[in-house]
Amino acid sequence: MAVTHRFRELNKRQLFWQKSDRLLLAVSGGVDSMVLLHLLLKVPASERPFFAVAHVNHQLRSASQVEEAFLREFCQEQGIPFYAKTWQKPLMGNLENEARQARYGFFARVCQEEGFDCLITAHHGDDQAETVLMKLISGSQMQNLVGIRPTSQRNGLVIHRPLLAFSKEELLAWATSHQVVYFEDASNRENDYLRNRIRNQIIPQFKGENANFLKHIHNFVKQIAYANDIIEVKVNELWPKVIHDIDNQWSIDLRSFRSLSESQQYMLLVSLWQKVLVVEGIPVNEEQLSQALIMLNSDLGAREIHLAAGWRLEKGYxxxxxxVTDSQGAVADSPQSLSLGQGIYLSQSEWLGFERVDQPLEIPETINHWQTFECSVSESLRELVVRHVQPGDRFVYNQAGNHKKVNRVFIDSKIPLKKREQTWLVCDSAGEIIWIVPIRKSYLSIVKETDKIHYRLIYLKSCSATERQNFSKD
Structure with a gap:
């Protein structure tokens, strides 16, 4: 079935839009979004809803201005309303995440102010496969393996993705046969990032093994979604019999919990993690889940498992x-471990993540507007320790390996005494200080200009205007 006809038929089956709807199309200028734009133009007038185009100029490539100008002129010729935003690249922060937040923030604002019913994006089958494979590699829970949904919501914004059933090859072939003008981002061919390596190296091999690979991924995602629906029904049935919310802490009735099958215990605990911790950006790994299951089924007395951000699971009889440590969500003063790929809350107003540059952490949406700071980390490190300042703390401040007292940094930076007590240090397993967060970086964090930065720390803080000004001076 031709792409044009399939596009119309898919909408009729999944009802991405109706004739009376007002759609906002996210168009970057790449082949995927340009094909989406042209496909919608080919929908007969009797079926085609009113739509406009939204474009974000990220200013990351020399061709960005040309692309925006082309889109603006194209839309003017076609009589399509055009909305554009020029994004100012931040000096610090997770560039990919910041750009994504800026895009969707802009799309949501246009939809709200101009009365659009939904956003339409050009995610396709290859994007779906990349996402699923990345989640499998990172060890995501089954609930998160649903990949990219055909329809979802983001901060109240309804998003439809009508191209998920199409492969990249189909879109490229259609663009060529219909002489669609599009712009190609050369950085997509580079293999510095995990997503690009999956796109350029791994997925082509899978397709070579089986031409129906994308169809199988599509079916796998659908099956996972259906399985999650069934699991949720069962978990919701068991939840009130086992788990109770009392004053912002969750009580697990051990007799009821132990009466469940192992699979029911596991999925109930995963659901608790998701609803209480993961939704707030507090990670829990498979090892901690296994430890929790063993502990909750043990006949031994009081035990506890320490999680991130001051959270812990305490077992009685x-x-x-x-x-959490207290009702305000504050954390204990004891040191916390931080593993690669993990993000933790240090307090109500602080969050710290340890990530690979090519596998950026998902920043909790509730804090992505906080002030962001970064610090590079040696490739040899996988486990770090985060703690408060102790008397006599010193850090390496120059290439010669000379040390300086942390307290001297506080004095030089005019940090108030109260703030000094609340300041965090990130240390390696040997106790060497890597970062006085976010005031000063140790020389141990410096990466040679000839080397690529592979690991980094991301620190987010809800800052006052005065604090932002002080940090910017450092």
Missing amino acids: QVALLK
Whole structure:
């Protein structure tokens, strides 16, 4: 079936839009979004809804201005309303995440102010495969393997993705046969990032093994979504019998919990993690889940498992409690471990993540507007320790390996005494200080100009205007 006809038929089956809807199309200028734009133009007038184009100029490539000018002129010729935003690249922060947040923030604002019913994006089958493979590599829970949904919501914005059933090859072939003008981002061919390596190296091999690979991924995602629906029904049935929310802590009735099958215990605990911790950006790994299951089924007395951001699971004889250190969400003063690929809350207003540059962490949406700071980390490190300042702390401040007292940094930077007590240090396993967060970086964090930065720390803080000004001076 031809791409044009399939596009129309898919909408009729999944109802991405109706004739009376007002659509906003996210168009970058690449082949995927340009094909989406042209396909919608080919929908007969009797079926085609009113739509406009939204474009974000990220100013990351020399061709960005040309692309925006072309889109503006094209839309003017076609009588399509055109909305554009020029994005100012931040000096610090996770560039990919910041750009994504800027795009969707702009799209949401246009939809709200101009009365559009939904956003239409050009995600396709290859994007779906990349996303699923990245999640499998990172060890995501089954609930997160649903990949990219055909329809979803983001901060109240309804998003439809009508091209998920099409492969990249189909879109490229259609663009060529219909002489669609598009712009290609040369950086997509580089293999510095995991997503690009999956796109350029791994997926082509899978397609070579089986031409139906993308169809199988599509079916796999659908099956996972259906399985999650069934699991949720069962978990919701078991939840009130086992788990109770009391004053911002969650009580697990151990007798009821132990009466469940192992699979039911596991999925109930995963659901608790998701609803309480993961939704707030507090990670829990498979090892901690396994430890929790063993502990909750043990006949031994009081035990506990320490999680991130001051959260812990405490087991008594009859109940277990999932709780944070205090009702305000503050964390304990004891050191916390931080593993590669993990993000933790240090306090109500601070979040710290340790990531690979090519596998950026998902920043919790509730904090992505906070002030962001970065620090590079040696490739040899996988486990770090985060703690408060202690008397006599020193750090390496120059190439010669000379040390300086942390307290001297506080004095030079005019940090108030109260702030000094609340300042965090990131240390390696040997206790060497890597970063006085976010005031000063140790020389141990410096990466040679000839080397690429592979690992980094991302620190987000809800800052006052005065704090932002002080940090910007450093």
